[in-house]
Amino acid sequence: MSKEIKKAVILYAVTSGLLLSGCSVTQTVGKIVNDSSSYFDAVEGYEQSGSQKEDEVHLKATDEINLRDIDGKGFKYLFTYNNEDFNVIYIPDHWKIIDSYKIIDAKDMAVICQALIDEHPVHGRDMVSFRTADDMVYEWQIHNMAYVLLPEDNPMKEKAKDVDLDPKDQGRTFSEIYKDRTGKDLDLKSLFGN
Known part of the structure; x- marks a missing residue:
């Protein structure tokens, strides 16, 4: 673009x-x-800032990221994307990708999410169904959008740099996640100043 x-x-x-x-x-x-x-x-x-440039990587298969269990306990993982290693933490029904803001290609995100699902599926919000790569990508993109748009002094910016893929945020909008985290309705004036 x-x-x-x-x-x-x-x-x-x-x-x-x-x-x-x-x-x-x-x-x-x-x-x-x-x-x-x-x-x-x-x-x-x-x-x-070191984030992925468009058209740099286009994953075709989950094995291309070399997802690996680095602690041997199914808790700490690493995957490689665009010649950079990314730390990933898994606790039951929860994946956290550290510095996920650096990855912006939705198709590549989907392949990465599918690799995580293949390793450990995550329940959906209803705790019966399971999350799909596509709905995880949607949440990841919301994190990336927040990371780009939030001012440096906003405390939510630091949290937005890592995506947490868990049941509770499935299908939620940016404003719903904001309200959950802050207890306040989203007010763009307060985010961006008056």
Whole structure:
């Protein structure tokens, strides 16, 4: 995706978010004029921070990531992606991928999630069904979006860098996860400033 398209998508997302959060059109336009470069800089910084670049890796099979149990107890795992090792922690019904924000390709995420499922499936929210790679990718993308959009001083940014794939967040939106973590309704004005 070109920088221009990314900027248009970010501009649309920020505009929609500000309007939905109760900002007037005048406030929204003013905020975008004053702050849009910081959103664009955040995405460009993310892209240059060692995160995966688009079109770099396209996994075809789960064995390509070499998922391995490094403690021999089924708790600490490692997988390799784009020549980088990623730590993964498993506790029953819960996978945590450390520094997951560095992986942005949804198709590759799906292959990685399937490898995790093949090793240890995770129950769905109803505790009867099991999570699929696709619904895990959706949650992972929400984490990545939060990591990119949240300001550096927001305490949720540090948590957003690692995705936790467990039953309770299956199918939940960003605002639902935010409310669960903070006890507050999502208010984009407080996230991005007034």
